[in-house]
Amino acid sequence: MWMDVVDLRDFYSTPLGGMARRMIRRRIRTLWPDCKGMKVLGLGYATPYLGLFKSDAERTLAFMPSPQGVLHWPNESRSLTTLVDETDLPLPDLSVDRVLIVHAVECAEQLRNMLREVWRVLSGSGRVLIVVPNRSGVWARMERTPFGMGRPYSPRQLNSLLRDNMFTPLHVDQALFVPPSKSRMIMGSAPAWEKIGHRFFPGFAGVWLVEATKQIYAANPEATVKSKRRNLVSLPQRQSWTTNHRQKSSKR
Template sequence: MWSDVIDLRDFYDSSLGQTARRMIRRQIRAIWPDSHDMRVLGLGFATPYLRPFRDETERVVAVMPSSQGVLPWPPEGPGLVCLADEAELPLADRSIDRVLLVHALESTEQVRGTLREIWRVLTDSGRLLVITPNRRGIWARLDNTPFGQGRPYTPSQLSKLLRENMYTPLQTASALFMPPFHSRFILRSAPAWEQVGERWFPTFAGVLMVEAAKQIYAGSTLREQARKKRSYLPMPQGFRKIGPV
C-alpha cells in the first residue's frame, strides 16, 4: 500500500524526517560520490535526496507513482517531477545513468514490472540504488514514519529479488540506527547512533540500501527462452511450416 504524498511531505518537514534525510543522504553520497555529467532518476518519493545531485549532473528528474500522488519539485525554477505508472516510465531505453528507488519497492504491487522497467531505462553501465525498510529494524515495526509502511526486506531477500530481475548486487549499506522518536536528545545524537550502529549492530538498521548493476546478457537470454517456449501447430504433409503461432 502506497503512502500518500502529503504524509511523505509532512514526515520530511518534521525534525525526525529531516534527521532521517541527513543520515540516509550521507550513505547515498558515500555510494555515489561522483555523478558529474550523468542523468539521475528518482523513482517513488526521492525528491528529499535529489537536491545534492542537481549541481553536478547533466539532468535530474523525479517520477512519482500515480498511486502515491505528486507534488511539485523543486520549489524554485522549472518543475522536474512527473506522475506516471511505476511500471511504465515515460523515458527512452538506456536514457538514465543512475536510478534512486526510495519509498517505492515496499509499496508497489508491480515489483517485477517496476524493476524490469528500470532495467529498460538504465544505460548498460547504469546503477540502481534501492532503499527499503529493514525487516529486522525498529523503524519497520512502528507505523509513525513512512519506513513503517509496506513490505520490509532483509538483505538476502532484497539481493535475491534483484538477481531474479536481471541485476547484479554490488554493495550493501544501511542507515537509521536511532529510534524513530521525536526526542531532541535522540535527534541531536543521531550521528553517534549511526557510528555505533554501523560498527556493532548493522543487522538492526532502519533501512537497507543495495546498489546493483544491470545484467547486460540477461535480456538476450530471456528472449531466447521465450523463443524456445513457443509452440508450433502440426502441419499436414506437403505443407511448409511458416512460423510460430
C-alpha cells in the same frame, strides 16, 4: 499499498523526518560520491535525496507513481517531477545513468514490472540504488513513519529480488540506527548512533541501501516488459527538453 505523497511530504517536514533524511543522504553520498555529467532518475518519493545530484548531474528527474501522487520539486525553480505509471516509464531505452528508488519497492503492487522498467531505461554501465526498510529494524515496526509502511526486506530477500529481475547486487549499506524518537536529545545524538551502529550493529539499521547493476547477458525477450507506445521524455545532451520541444513546435 502506496503511501500518499502528502503524508510523505509532511513526514520529511518534521524534525524526525529531517533527521532521517540527513542520515540516509550521508550513506547515499558515500555510495555515489560523483554523478557529474550523468542523467539521474528518482523513482517513488526520492525528492528529499535528489538534491544531492542536482548541481552536478547533467539532468535530474523525479518520477512519482500515480497511486502515490505528485508534488512540485524543487520549490525554487520549474518542476522536475512527473506523474507516471511505474510499469511504463516515459523514457527511451538505456537513457539514464543512475536510478534512485525510495519509498517504492516496499509499496509497489506490480514490483516485478516496475523493476523491469528500471532495467530497460538504465544504461549498460548504469547503477540502481534502492532504499528500503529493514525487516529486523525498529523503524519497520513504527507505523508513524513511512519506513513502517509496506513490506520490509532482509538483505537475502533483496538479493533474490534483484537477481530475479536481471540485476547484480554490488554493495549493501545501512542507515537509521537512531531510534525513531521525537526526543531532541536522541535526534541530536543521531550521528553518534549512526557511527556506532554502522560499525558494530549493522543488522539493527532502519533501512538497507542496496546498489546494483544490470545483467546485460541475462536479458530474456520473453521475460521483459512488453513494449508499449510511450510518450517519451527526451534527455538531450546540451539543451533542455523544453527548449527542444519549442524548437520542434516552431518548425511545424
